[in-house]
Amino acid sequence: MSAKKSLMYRLSNVPHQVIGALTLIVIALPYLMPVGIPLKITPYSEQFKAALDAVPEGGNVAFSLDSAMGGTTETGGMIRATIKYFIYDRPDVHIVMWGMHYDCVLVFNTFVADVLEDADYGKEVAWFGYIPGTDAAIAKLSDDLKGILSVDFYGTPVAQLEIMDNINGAPDFDLLLSFDTYGHADSYVGHWYERYKTKIAIGMLSGSIPVATMRFTAGQIVGFCGGVKGAAELEALLKYPGPAYTNYDVMNVANLFAIGLLLFGNITYFLTKKEER
């Protein structure tokens, strides 16, 4: 029998339709039959929490929602846990929120809006919506925040927001949190940290963990929370379990499937090669 018709050859060339369907089935199973895999907290998540705890009494925190809606499967949980932490556990802290991606309004409505109903808007928290321009916007906010933010998202002039009385730029913030899926955090490091030494902590996609490790090692950020795993750990640390925590065992099962595919692909490849010889 020629190699082309052999079972090994077929197994090493399974069409994407089959792999795709298998992936969806493997992911669906833990939703229908939860496994309950225990969560392991890593030092990086503890350092992120430590960065939140280090905000002084009455401090100012800038909250930048830079996630696209597609990425909120990873960042949504950490956004919600962090805002709940500040609103419920640290009501003394002032939160100023904006977004560098136009999906920030949808992200706000989905993960933040209901939590802010328990806050004193205008005194504890303010929401400015989407600011276009990325690098230009981030640089402008660092130097001259009120030069571009004249009204909040609801049209209230900045002068009427008590929280903004002593906030004019990066030096007035004790911490900047960027929940990012597009690299806006790099601009914050360049314009906020390198010029004004504002402390920055980042929440981002799993794929950006290598870059965040680089920034953390260089001392440019004080903490980072990477992907669903980091979000689940943060939710557990802050004691506000959410979507990341409930998806955790789905992710573990799916990861095992990914490892299995990697090994399967290589085994069938080598066996096919052996057959051809």
Add this chain to the structure above:
Amino acid sequence: MSFIRRTEIPITIAAIMTLIMLLDLFTGDPTLRAASTMLQSWAIILAGFALGIGAVSLLRLHTTNIKRKRPGWYGSVLIIFFTAAVLVTGLMDLNLANPILRFILDNMYMRLYAAAWAFEGIFLIYGLYRAFKIRNLDSLILSVTAFFCIIRNAAVAEVFFGPAAFAPGTWILDVPNLGGIRALMIASSLGILMLGLRTLLGKERGYIRTGG
């Protein structure tokens, strides 16, 4: 007015803008600082205007498709309908509180955007199966490091491989990855510096479209 067609004008403007931004950083002169922050405000507003270009171009293209009954013009009807629906309901309330707009955004746009993002996940998984074949030293290192980093993210790996399951992945992230990614960042940053130099010298002309 033929002088306004000269490409030297926008090239000179871009060079001057770049120079102001750089001189503000290096000199800290108050006049330059004021000019720099003012220009940043302008760039923010212009970026806001630029968001609409995509939608307008899209509407033009698909209107032409429908007029000329090009293949697939039914899809163009759908695109124009939903663009118009979002625009009209959005303009009624720019705080996005209109219930029809909220329904479209929450149940259609958000779901489909994330689903399109999920394609990347499916094809990454497919790539893991098809492309990560160990053929030489390079692919061996690629596959082994990917393997250990996936293990590192799966807490359940501790059940199969013990507590030391995460150590190789953590070491890979903290040592070889750090060296490589730092170099990538430095190299790409040098590229951006070159781009800045080209803009200052007027050599960068990619944004000057000749027409169409």
Add this chain to the structure above:
Amino acid sequence: MVLELGPLVGATLILMLFSWFLYKQTVLYDIAEGVLIGTGAGYSFIMGIKAVRDNAVLPLLRGETVWIIPIILGFVIYLQLSDETIHFSRIPIAIIIGVGTGLSVRRVLLAEIIAQTRASMIDFSALDTVGLINSILILVGTITTIAYFTLSREQTGAFGTVTRIGRLYLMATFGAMFGNAIFGNIAVVAGRVEEILRGFGLM
């Protein structure tokens, strides 16, 4: 099993989009794609209008006449839609390009080149043996990988060996990025599976 209209519509659209990789490109996929493109284009336009209104038009109406210039330039951008007037639109685009390039150069100079080069330096007094070895490995990786991107000379001989090591470090970096990205991208797929299950009342 109670089905709500919104989640049901969302779940159906997700499955229609997924039909591409589960089967092949079908009219169902084309419909879902059309809905995505249409809603996305409209939504980005609305966000642009709101940003311009809040940050330029409202201050202008309050008497800050300085905002008239960027507003006029913003409308000039739209002249690129016609061949006769496209040359006017190059001016605001040049402003965006110039400001963006200048800020990018500022950012990478401080945050990437200087900071990362400084971070690569080894403090021999502060490290134990393992830390020292790791730091040396990182430094070797950084230097050899940068050498790999030197395209102005042939990568042969001793230099070729150096760049070969750099390439292996790059493979390790890509493997690490892929390994982490897989986890995140699976999460996105998992989120859609959850929406499908909830939309059809299976969860």
